[in-house]
Amino acid sequence: MFEHLFEHGGVTAALDLAPDLAALRARIQRLEGAGAPGDVTGFGVPEPLRSAFPTGLRAGATYAVTGSLTLALVLLAEACSQGAWSAVVGLPGLGLEVAARMGLDLERTLLVPAPGEQWATVVAALAEIVPVVLARPVRLAPTEASRLTARLRERGCTLLLTEPPAATWSGVQATLHASPAGWRGLGAGHGCLLERRLAVEVQQRTGRRTRHHLDVS
Amino acid sequence: MTHPGTRRALALWCPDWSLLATRTEHGLDPDVALALMEKGRVVARSAAADAEGVTVGLRLREAQARCPGITLLPHDPLRDARAFEPVVRAVDEVVPGLDVRRPGLVAVHVAGAARYYGSEEAAARAVADQVRGVAGLVDVRIGIADGIHAAELAAQATTAAAPLRVLPPGTSRAFLAALPLDVLADLPGAGPELVTLLKRLGLTTLGDFAALPGSSVRARFGVPGMQAHDLARGREVAPVRPAAAPPDLTRHVVFEPGLERVDQVAFGCRTMAEEFIATLTARQLVCSQVQVSVFTDDDSTGRAHSDEVWTHPRHFTSTEVVDRIRWQLQGSGSGPERAVVRVEVAPLALDDAAAHAGGLWRDGPADRVHHTATRLQGRLGHDGVLTATIGGGRLLAERAQLRPWGEAAPSVSARRADQPWPGSLPGLAPTLVYDEPVPARLLDAARALITISARGELSGDPAWLDPGALGDGPRRVTAWAGPWPIRQRWWDPSETRRVDRVQLVDDHDQAWLLLYEQLSADEPAPWSVEGRYD
Structure with a gap:
């Protein structure tokens, strides 16, 4: 139907819009729940x-x-830069101001500061509605962990854990370890912090390790 | 002469309705000097305040200066409208087809009622008898004339001793002609500017104005002037729009004997909540704001023990209403010790259900988010799921304003985010903020505690940081800046705060934000960690 429409607008328009159309189709497929979970661009x-x-x-x-x-x-x-909702679980002291400055839409962020005993239930329920959850992990029984992992995979919800989870948790795709690599802007008695440098070591599940440098201002 | 198309109208006017509604709600005595304020000026005042020289349009300070014992309350048009509803319903029982012009004033076509009761005077007496006593109403004025505007002015020309004024058919125009032009000032569209202008042109009464040719008035003053001119000539500009009296949508449940446990009360309210929502649904309405009033048995005054307004981002379902009742009981702590005898639910904000209908295919993402968030609130409590906004303020904990999911976001001016906050943190903000600052120690090279003098000077250069519970032992400071002074509310001794802020980086490459607050001279630990860059 769309191709037919664009015939009137000229061939160039149809060519320019091709990538957009593909992206839209992928989105529609994703909304309809069709397609294997692996083929979705993250x-x-x-x-x-x-x-x-x-x-x-x-x-x-x-x-x-x-x-x-x-x-x-x-x-x-x-992850939320395209207007997606997000949730933060178990991080009561999170600096919301810095999160907002980094571009997180606080109006579309659910905060559950103290999930307590119901951590797994809360994350599973949030996985239904938001595409990405940031959480401080707790100790989970192996069965509970694998049930949660399955739920996340089924719902296409990405989980970011702020600490390495216990060994019972097997389904971690990659670990990103950041170590401080200096600050910019603060001197001896003058200036203020303007930029932070991080050295990030990524360890994939396959065992591949890579090193990266990230500047955050 | 009666203009063709102008019908006989009855206007029922309650003088000083806003004052009466406010008095009833706050339980004030009628002889208390009371004034209602809007935008810092008096919009209505009681007789006692009038006697002291308080006039409409006076500033707050002037009103207080003229009458030191005056009670000043904000003017709330919604409260006026709510309180007027019982009056409207009472009139509707006698004469159907009402038009509520504004709280305190209803109009109705009187021809039918006059036939039924025998005469217009009899109809007016029937209405007055019906209304007197409803919602504490004593002073009821009624005017009957050709057309609603003339009837309204006739009602306002009455006195408490002679509360009824009937202008026989055909005499309304002569009645209007003698009135001063100032009565046009309240008219929407016309306003005080038009009145001033007409007075400057040498006109003093409505009759003078009505004598001008219509075409000239239209050419000079446009549509608003034309409307005012029509009114001055006794023509009906805005006819009575008959409508059914607003139904009473408030629901309540009475417990006899009173219940003491929260879950019992919540269970007992379930049927009432379902009925409340079902009534709204039957009228194609949805409710996005309710007022829950809980009465307990030791209240001899008859006033609500707790009265809370709950807002919903979409609209309430019956279980959500029950949830709000439960949260209110838990919040007030009235659950165990006082028995609840009555719970009342009143809708405050209603909307057309059609505007909130679900999509044909599936709910939007916002709806699903809302359902799940509400379900989680049911599990974790009202403040278990939060959303945040960044407001104004200097300290980080002040700036992040958290509110339970479902509560309306504060406006930009309410959270004061649009104002400059000199002294707020420049540059990067910390990723961890401590609501309760964690005690720490900042030391100089000689390992002596650093202090900040009254002039805002450090006693030495920071060399060591002991972050207390947040770290293991002192760390060497590699870079620092400050102190940045924060002086809050120095004009108010009870609220004043004098804090200094220092930012530093330690040799573990961790950055910290420290606060220095000397509460008393022998304060052992003036330093605390406000935030941390993790």
């Missing part, structure tokens, strides 16, 4: 990490983002 990652995640973070996978909350917030804001 959430964008910041440019310096692109080489480690050429297709972005996979929908439905779990990533451990350790060492720095800044990195976790960068990934969350990037």
Whole structure:
């Protein structure tokens, strides 16, 4: 139907719009729940990490983002940059101001600061409605962990964990470990913090390790 | 002369309705000096305040200066309208087909009622008898004339001693002609500017104005002037629009004997909540704001023990209404010790159900988010699921304003985000913010505690940081800046705060934001961690 419409507008228009159309079709398929979970292009990652995640973070996978909350917030804001909803579980002291400055839409962010005993239930319920959840992990029984992983994969919800999960949790796609690599802007008695440098080591499930540098301002 | 198409109308006017409604709600005495304020000026005042010289349009300070004991309350048009509804329903029982012109004033075509009761005076007496006593109403004025505007002015020309004024058919124009031009000032569209202008042209009464040729008035003053001119000539501009009296949508449930447990009360309210929503649904309405009033048995005053307004981002279902009742009981802590005898639910904001109908194919993402968030709130409590906005303020914990999911976002001016906040943090914001600042120690090279003088000077250069519970032992400071002074509300001794902020990086490459607050001279730990860059 669309091709037919564009015949009137000229061939060039149809050529220009081809990638958009493909993306829209993929989105419609995703909305309808069709297609295998693996073939969906995931959430964008910041440019310096692109080489480690050429297709972005996979929908439905779990990533451990350790060492720095800044990195976790960068990934969350990037994943929601297209207007997606997000949720933050079990992080009562999260700096909302910095999250908002990184581009996270607070109006579309659900905060569950104290899920307590119901951590797994809360994450599973949020997986139904938001495409990405940032959470501080708790200790889960192996059966509970695998049930949650299955639910996340089925719903296409990406889970970012701020700490390495317990060994019982088997389904982590990749671990991103950030270590501080300096600050810019603060001197001896003058200036203020303007930029932070992070060294990020990505360890994929396959065992492949890569190193990256990320500047956050 | 009666203009063709102008019908006999009855106007029922309750003088100072806003004052009466406010008094009833706040339980004030009629002789209390009371004034209602809007945008810092008096819009209505009671007789007692009038006697002290308080006039409409006065500023707040002037009103207080003239009458020191005056009670000043904000003017709330919604409260006026709510309180007027019982009056409207009472009139509707006697004379159907009402038009509520504004709270305190209803109009109705009187021809049918006059036939039924025998005469227009008899109809007016029937209406007055019916209304007197409803909602504490004593002073009821009625005017009957050709056309609604003339009837309204006739009602306003009555006195408390002679509360009824009937202008015989054909005399309305002569009655209007003698009135001063100021009565046009309240007219929508015309306003005080038109009145001032006409007065400057040498006109003093409506009769003078009506004598001008219509075409000249239209050419000079446009449509608003034309409408005012029509009114001055006794023509009906806005006819009575008959409507059914608003139904009473408030529902309540009475417990006899009173219930003490929250879950019992919530269970007992379930049927009432279902009926409340079913009534709305039957009228094709949805409700996005309710007021829940809980009465307990030791209240001899008859006033609500707790009165809370709950807002919903979409519209309430019956279970959500029950949830709000439960949260209110838990929040007020009235559950265990006081028995609840009555729960009342009143809709505050209604909307057409058609505007909220679900999509044909599936609910939008926002709807699904809302359903799940509400379900989680049911599990974790009202403040288990939050959303945030960044507001104004200098301290980070002040700026992040959290609210339970479903509550309306504060407006930009309410959260004061649009104002400059000198002293707020420049540059990067920390990723971890401590609501309760964590005690820490900042030391100089000689390991002595650094202090900040009254002039805002550090006693030495920071060299060591001991983050207390957040770290293991002192760390060397590699870079720092500050102190940045924050002086809050220095004009108010009870609220004043004097804080200094220091930003620093330690040798573990961790960055910190520290606060220095000297509460008393012998304060052992003036330093605390406000936030951390993780």
